[in-house]
Amino acid sequence: MGILSRMSTIFKSKVNRALDKAENPGETLDYSYERQLEQVQNFKRGIVEVTTAKKRLELQSSQLRADVQRMDNQARQALAADREDLARTVLVRKQAAQQQLDGLDQQITALNDQQQKLSDAEARLSAKVESFRTQKEVIKAQYSAAKAQVKIGEAVTGISEEMTDVGSAIDRAQNKTSQMQARAGAIDELVNTGVLADVTAVGGGNDVDRQLAQITAQSGVDDELAKMKAELGAPGQRPQIGPPGSH
Amino acid sequence: MIVRIQGEGQWELTGSQLDELDKIDNQMLEEIDHQDGTRFQQLLGQMLGYVRTKGRRLPTDEIVESNLILPPSDATADEVKALFTDEGLISSV
Numbered sequence: 001m002g003i004l005s006r007m008s009t010i011f012k013s014k015v016n017r018a019l020d021k022a023e024n025p026g027e028t029l030d031y032s033y034e035r036q037l038e039q040v041q042n043f044k045r046g047i048v049e050v051t052t053a054k055k056r057l058e059l060q061s062s063q064l065r066a067d068v069q070r071m072d073n074q075a076r077q078a079l080a081a082d083r084e085d086l087a088r089t090v091l092v093r094k095q096a097a098q099q100q101l102d103g104l105d106q107q108i109t110a111l112n113d114q115q116q117k118l119s120d121a122e123a124r125l126s127a128k129v130e131s132f133r134t135q136k137e138v139i140k141a142q143y144s145a146a147k148a149q150v151k152i153g154e155a156v157t158g159i160s161e162e163m164t165d166v167g168s169a170i171d172r173a174q175n176k177t178s179q180m181q182a183r184a185g186a187i188d189e190l191v192n193t194g195v196l197a198d199v200t201a202v203g204g205g206n207d208v209d210r211q212l213a214q215i216t217a218q219s220g221v222d223d224e225l226a227k228m229k230a231e232l233g234a235p236g237q238r239p240q241i242g243p244p245g246s247h
Numbered sequence: 248m249i250v251r252i253q254g255e256g257q258w259e260l261t262g263s264q265l266d267e268l269d270k271i272d273n274q275m276l277e278e279i280d281h282q283d284g285t286r287f288q289q290l291l292g293q294m295l296g297y298v299r300t301k302g303r304r305l306p307t308d309e310i311v312e313s314n315l316i317l318p319p320s321d322a323t324a325d326e327v328k329a330l331f332t333d334e335g336l337i338s339s340v
Contacts, residue, residue, distance in 0.1 A: 002272040003275050161312055
């Protein structure tokens with residue numbers, strides 16, 4: 001028994017064919033159609049959930065991207081101030097953030113593909129439901145009760161197969177999405193506990209920020225001094241900044 | 248014969264085309280227990296590609312039951328195996 005036949009058996013066991021004992025074919029068809037419309041609405045909601053989850057990941061990705069950029073600037077700033085040690089610390093954190101970002105972007109791309117496929121699947125399903133609506137009127141009008149039973153069985157099974165397919169595609173997408181959200185939550189956690197965020201916290205009073213602020217202030221003073229010296233005709237001097245405490 | 252690629256829709260294949268699928272199917276079965284699932288996914292890609300290019304795609308509004316169900320394009324060997332195990336079908340091989 002190959003993969004395909006086993007997969008088909010499993011899939012078909014989920015397809016609903018429970019309508020073949022109906023007493024009134026017309027009512028059965030109408031009922032089935034109503035259920036199909038409800039299902040299509042459910043699927044649409046499922047697709048919206050996937051889209052919402054994707055948007056959240058996109059937001060997180062753009063925040064992380066800004067953090068990476070900020071850390072890059074901070075590293076340059078530190079290096080320009082001859083603080084290679086500080087630049088190194090910032091770059092280590094930047095690398096970690098960049099790695100998270102790459103993973104996140106990959107997931108977003110995958111989710112984009114999936115979202116497109118789900119919308120296509122939903123469109124196919126809606127077309128079939130519409131086709132079912134037409135067919136059921138034909139069956140009601142033209143077929144004898146016995147023959148109608150057969151036709152109804154075919155139509156209901158066919159459309160139920162489509163429902164099963166779209167339903168499991170949405171389930172898969174939702175599973176993947178929740179895995180991604182768990183991962184995104186873990187990244188938030190890293191940021192919140194400071195593994196990634198130390199250098200990125202706006203106005204945060206952490207060590208790196210303080211040291212950079214010191215350097216900025218220091219070089220501001222040095223710049224001003226150098227300017228003043230130049231105005232006074234003294235020979236120009238490049239400011240040298242050492243680690244804190246060396247002055 | 249009507250085949251469905253999960254998540255993509257339905258195609259009609261001739262008997263000799265089904266033989267081709269059967270060949271790939273057997274290779275996939277050999278690969279399903281391998282640690283590295285790369286070959287499995289290659290074969291799956293090959294199989295789905297064959298159906299998409301050689302088969303006749305059914306019109307969207309046609310309502311018909313499929314004879315064979317193919318895994319979705321992003322299915323992994325582990326996923327398929329888990330599905331079989333869940334259903335207790337693995338013991339029937």
